[in-house]
Amino acid sequence: MTETRLTFIVWFLLITLTLLGYTVGQLGMSGTGALAILLGAALIKSQLVISHFMEMKHAPSFWKWIPSAWLIVVLGAIILTYQ
């Protein structure tokens, strides 16, 4: 698969997950299930941007893990504080 086609698929996934999150918000959903969907969508979307748009998949090991570690710390803090 060409890089251009791959990044189009990534874009499509990002938009789909955005609409999923928006639907959860519009339905006024709350609680563990809604949080799991929103956090899961944010995790996948962010990692897609990190790997495919920021091209971290081609970066040296030390540097490539910094944005992913950032993401885990931020989402982890949200999980801990949203009971």
Next chain:
Amino acid sequence: MDIAEKRLPGDFAIWIFIYAELLVFAVFFISYAVTRSNHVELFNHSQLLLDRTAGMINTVVLITSSWFVVNAVHAIKAGHVKQCTRWLQGAIGMGAIFLVIKMFEFTTKHAEGINLSTNAFYMFYLSLTFFHFMHVILGMVILVAVMINAKKGRYSATETTGVETGASYWHMVDLVWIVLFPLVYLMR
């Protein structure tokens, strides 16, 4: 690019800047989450009054602009300078749409009498989104500079650093919004 070659795209200095920016936003996000845990009712109630549709449209706009920038990088790597310039112009246009929608949100909240001192939630909502808004402006300034350089023929298939540097910063602005939108507008 040779897949076996491991490297950070663009100028190395931009990555130090990007990681520093991510750190600042992390502090902001964690402060929001911790403060919310002490004012759950207030945050949940105030959050319902936000314009989620405007937030969703802005997410789609920013993600699409990031994808345009990816295409600009692909174009310059293939030596297609004109295509690269067009994709960058598209990305800058999407950035402008983001700013217009955000300004609409800010003016609506201002008209409702909401400001930084309304409550803790709005203090975070206004300061976080305004801080991000400023980053969108800076990202657009960088993209405009890259686009002008591309038009002047300063980039080619063998000289892609400038385009990759601008692209990396713009993706960081997108990444931060991808966390900010669900956190501030949706999670409750």
